[in-house]
Structures are given as C-alpha cells and as structure tokens.
Amino acid sequence: MTRPLRIGLLRLSDSAPVMLAHNAGLFAQYGLRTELVVSPSWANIADGLVWKTLDAAIMFAPLAMMTSLGRRGHMPALKPLATLSYGGNTVILRGTNPLMGQWPTGDKGREAFETWRATIGRRPRLSVVHMYSTHFLILKRFLLSIGVNMEQDIEIQVMPPPDIISALMNGSIDGGCVGPPWGTEACLQNLAFLAGGSQTVMPRHIEKQFVVPQGTSQNQDVCKAIINALNDATIFLRNAENRQTVAHDLAASLEEKGLNLPEAATLKTLSGEGLTEKTHYIHGHTEAGNVAWMLDDMQGLGWITQTEHSFLEEKWNVPLLF
Secondary structure, three states: OOEEEEEOOOOOHHHHHHHHHHHOHHHHOOOOOOEEEEEOOOHHHHHHHHOOOOOEEEHHHHHHHHHHHOOOOOOOOOOEEEEEEEOOOOOEEHHHHHOOOOOOOOOHHHHHHHHHHHOOOOEEEEOOOOOOOOHHHHHHHHHHOOOOOOHHEEEEEEOOHHHHHHHHHHOOOOOOEOOOOOOHHHHHHHOEEEEEEEEHHHHHOOOOEEEEEEHHHHOOHHHHHHHHHHHHHHHHHHHHHHHHHHHHHHHHHHHHHHOOOOHHHHHHHHHHOOOOOOEEEEOOOOOOOOOOHHHHHHHHOOOOOOOHOOOOHHHHHOOOOO
C-alpha cells in the first residue's frame, strides 16, 4: 500500500496485540506501514469500515457480522482475519454485594438481584458498550440465568467502555457489562462489585477479532504480514514475565503511544488474579462452532434471519488460507 494501513481500536487491554505490533515495529518488520486510529466508540469503528476511513479494525464478532449485513446503512464485505482475545467481559453492579463472590444461577441469584435492586430503589440502569456486542449477549444470558427479564426488569444504556467509571461515580448507571480493564477498575475503585462475566456465563468465548474489509482482504501479502506480526505480538503477550511491561505500556498516554489505561486494573486483567476476569490473548484462526452461540442468540433476538445465521456461521468459520 502507498499509504499506512489505518487500524481502528478502542482504549481496551485486548487492543494490546495491535498496539504492540505497531509500537514494537513488528508490522514494519513484515513490510507494513501502519497508523493506529484510537476511536471513541464502537459505532465509530463500524462506520470507519463502512465508509472506508479504516483499512482494518479490532471488533467483536456480533458488530462485525451485523455491519457486514448492512445494518449501518451500507453492506461492506468484512472478513475476520484473526482472533485476538477470548473472554474478559465483566458484569459489574454498583453498591454492596449481598453475597460473597459472584452470583450463582437460579433462585439464589435471583434473591441476590432482588436484595440489590431494593438498595437502588428503582428499575436498575445497566450499560453495554454496543447493542450488537458480546457484552449485550453475555449480560442477557447472565440475567436469564438468575431469572431476570432484560426487557422488563432493567433499563439498558449504551456507552463507550471508559465512560462507565464516571457514569458509576455520578449514579447515571447502576452497572453493566464492560470489557477489560474497565470493569476491574470500577471494582478497584470500590464503585462496583463483580457479579459475573465471561467465565461464569460463556467461558473462553471469542471476544475481539482483527477484521478487514474487502480491499484489505484481497491483498494476500498484506494479510500474511498482518498475521505474522500479530502472531509475534501474541507470543510476547502470552509470556507471564511480560505482563508488567505490557500493563505499563498500555497505561502510557496516547501521545506516548499508549492507551491511557489504569495500570493496576490492566495488570489484574492480564494475570486473572483474584476475582478478576482474565484477558486471554489467543491469536489464530476461528474454530468451527465458536460463534454458533452468538448467532443463536442474535437470531433469538430478531437481529438476523435463519438464512443470515447460516451465511454468517459459514463465513466466520471458514479456515484461512494464508
């Protein structure tokens, strides 16, 4: 390419593979010039792919799928080039936990919810980072597991992940499902407690993928270079000895090539120590069947038809040939 490859991402710890590949010169090592575009919201990421201001992006599968179906006003041909992370989402609620630890399913979980809701004094307002997100699907499954109806018992608000901290502080939300490290940061600041998350609802689910539009996916040399750079970055990230360095680098300001993340919370999400949802960096091809639960839930919600379900399941599970 004659210009840098523009890659969209958000301020999240599961953006680390791309950040590292860019900052450490791994993309350059494989002949790529890259430009990282730190976006304020997932809507901006999707629009960047739709209107071709981005050449690639980190996304969660439901939003990428729905965008590829034209749900944002245009139908771009998107392709998952690699899976970057698994799990890591947290269901957090403000106030005091009526139980010790994460909530169980069934009646005991429902009793905990009712006790907690009584302290709120109204219909709880819970946030997700986008309606077409794994976070929404995880939250819905969590609530269903304790007999809570998302449509009747709570209100849903959409906000970018970093905004959840100030929203909890000012009481505009009562919790939600958010990606790393923001849920952990809320707990460390005693703004909320961990009630559940990826590990209790859908362990090791695909979370972030590296998604490319048709213009990028048709250039096999570029795709090979991306995959090689991300593979090298992931090897570094999976080494426990590098966690402190990674957390420190991600905590740097945007001007210093970081993401301005809270360092202590980021380190906890990398290690998974204590009651923390761990970010798993697992680079590679998608595996057959690991998006099926998302598609089933998306169809159940009326987002997609059975025909679209079949189309997406095949497209998102086709082995890559690079």
